[in-house]
Structures are given as structure tokens and as C-alpha cells.
């Protein structure tokens with residue numbers, strides 16, 4: 001009998017802790033052992049002062065993307081460990097993590113980055129901040145084994161954070177949902193076992209499981225789907241896909257809670273703020289320290305398979321989605337273009353997606 005949380009549950013706790021500003025400890029088997037980790041975004045003055053009392057050399061781990069903008073040398077390939085100067089305060093930490101003021105205060109340096117020593121735990125710390133939908137930057141300090149226990153902190157092994165296997169998704173409940181596009185709608189809720197966000201599937205009609213189904217993998221876009229934002233084409237694509245399924249009398253639309261191409265709504269708004277400064281959608285993601293697209297489309301493939309679908313006619317303009325479906329074992333027998341909702345505000349955004357992300361015009 002055990003009531004203690006397992007590794008997956010402790011990972012969920014660690015994400016929640018970081019969002020609240022509570023430190024966590026990342027452990028490795030190597031020489032350093034335990035790394036105290038705080039998300040740069042949620043660090044406060046009290047914990048920064050406490051960190052200083054511990055001595056040692058605190059660093060901020062940032063992604064290679066962010067390091068490039070900061071002109072910091074990334075000795076660890078895809079990440080950099082920026083040394084926290086002795087006199088650096090909270091504003092300095094936040095300016096390293098957050099590109100909001102990069103243009104008005106461009107000189108943060110010269111920044112010194114660590115070259116020696118293991119960086120696996122630091123890399124895991126950044127991955128954890130991303131999973132918590134925070135800015136990908138972590139304030140880190142080597143601590144003695146036992147630190148987590150002494151301070152009642154959640155400890156997680158780096159290898160568990162870096163484990164990329166997909167968490168099982170269980171179908172939770174489904175119910176009839178008549179919609180404008182089709183009265184024969186049914187909404188299914190899927191809940192992942194790792195405590196991450198739920199995802200939804202809207203089934204239209206009763207599609208024959210032995211035939212390729214008309215399908216759409218829609219990523220959540222609060223601004224486009226709900227507010228009718230003109231900055232993207234998501235709202236018209238969502239309604240267009242449902243309308244096509246209504247006309248055909250069958251189909252399946254997955255509503256994946258991967259807002260902002262997987263960076264979360266707060267970070268997407270940071271990206272929008274950078275776009276107001278003149279950066280395009282891809283550059284904005286990079287300046288924040290993210291890749292262009294942080295979504296995991298295996299989730300969509302898994303839900304389709306759980307629902308009994310093995311082949312789809314996919315409504316998309318994004319060839320990467322097709323490749324990722326095929327990789328995950330869902331056959332794409334046809335690409336059905338979905339070109340709706342172009343306007344004067346999003347024409348540059350759509351052109352950037354075509355030029356940089358391979359979208360078909």
C-alpha cells in the first residue's frame with residue numbers, strides 16, 4: 001500500500017510549484033546531484049535573497065534561442081547557463097528571461113556563461129518551466145543532497161522530466177451536443193494521466209471507422225476561437241471545419257488545448273506584444289526562448305486511435321501535421337485545404353507561416 005505520489009504525480013506537483021513561485025529540486029545521478037530550481041518568471045525578492053544566503057554560483061538557465069538574442073555564449077549547445085552577477089536583483093533576472101524590454105534596454109551584458117560541469121539538470125529545469133507554461137528560464141543553484149527533504153520541496157529526477165513518452169489519455173465522458181454546424185454532434189472529453197490539460201473531440205454524425213474520416217486537428221486559440229481576433233485565421237478555420245463536417249454529415253474535430261502553438265496564452269500574449277514591436281510570429285517565439293512550434297501532435301493521433309480511427313482526410317494547410325500524424329500511426333489519405341479567414345490584419349502572419357513554417361498557400 002502506498003499513498004505517496006509516484007514520479008508522474010510529482011512532476012505535476014513540480015509544475016504547479018513553479019507556477020506558484022515555489023522552488024523545486026531536480027536530481028541527477030551524476031557528480032552534482034541536486035539542483036535547486038526556481039522559475040525566473042515567478043521568482044520574488046524574498047526567495048532571491050534566500051538564494052543569495054546559500055552562497056555558491058547561481059545561474060539562469062535559458063534556451064539557446066534566448067541566448068542568441070542575449071548574445072550569450074551557449075556552451076551547452078541548446079541551452080546556456082548565465083551566471084548571476086553578485087549585485088543582480090530581481091529586475092535583472094526578469095530582463096534575462098523576458099524579452100519585453102530588449103529593444104529599449106538592449107545591453108544586458110557582458111554576460112558570462114558556464115562552460116564546464118554537467119548541464120543535464122539545467123536542461124531539465126528549462127523543460128519543466130516550459131511544461132508549466134512559464135517563460136523558459138530557470139534560476140538554478142547546486143545544493144547538497146537532502147536539501148529537498150530539509151525544505152519540504154518537491155524533488156524530481158531530470159530523466160523523468162526529459163522522458164518524452166506520451167502520457168496515456170483516458171476517454172472520460174461523451175454526450176450529445178447539437179451545434180449550428182450539425183445537430184448530430186457529440187463531445188468527448190479526454191483526460192491525460194499526467195495531470196496536464198484535457199483535450200476534446202467533437203464527433204459529427206456516426207463516421208464509419210473502416211473508412212478515412214474527415215478530420216481537423218485544431219489547436220486552442222482563445223483570441224481567435226472565442227474573441228474573433230483578426231490576427232490569425234483560427235476562428236474561421238474552426239467554424240469552417242465544423243461546417244464542412246456538417247455538410248458531409250460526418251467528421252471528427254479535435255480541440256487540442258495547446259494554446260499558442262503549445263506555449264500557453266500568457267506567453268502567446270508576450271509574443272503578440274513583441275509582434276507589436278515589429279517581430280514576426282516565428283521571431284517572437286524565438287526571442288522568448290521557444291521553438292516555432294512547441295505542440296505535440298502525438299496527442300491528436302492518440303485520441304483518433306482511441307476513438308477507433310486509423311485513417312483521416314485531414315483538413316489542414318500544414319504539411320508538418322500530416323507528417324506527424326503518419327509518424328504516430330494515423331494514415332493521412334488526403335489533405336483537404338482549409339483556406340478561410342484571410343484579412344488585412346493577418347495577411348503578413350499567414351505569409352510568414354508559408355515562408356518560414358512550410359504552410360501551403
Ligand SMILES: Nc1nc2c(ncn2[C@@H]2O[C@H](COP(=O)(O)OP(=O)(O)OP(=O)(O)O)[C@@H](O)[C@H]2O)c(=O)[nH]1
Nearest residue numbers: 218219220221232258259260261271281316317318
Ligand atoms: N505562439 C504563437 N501562437 C500563435 C500565434 N498565432 C496563432 N497562434 C496559435 O497557433 C495555433 C494555430 O494553429 P493551427 O491553426 O491549429 O494550425 P496550423 O499549424 O496553422 O495549421 P493549419 O492546420 O493549416 O491551420 C493556435 O494554438 C494559436 O493559438 C502567434 O503569433 N504566436
Ligand SMILES: [Zn+2]
Nearest residue numbers: 221224232234
Ligand atoms: Zn489563432
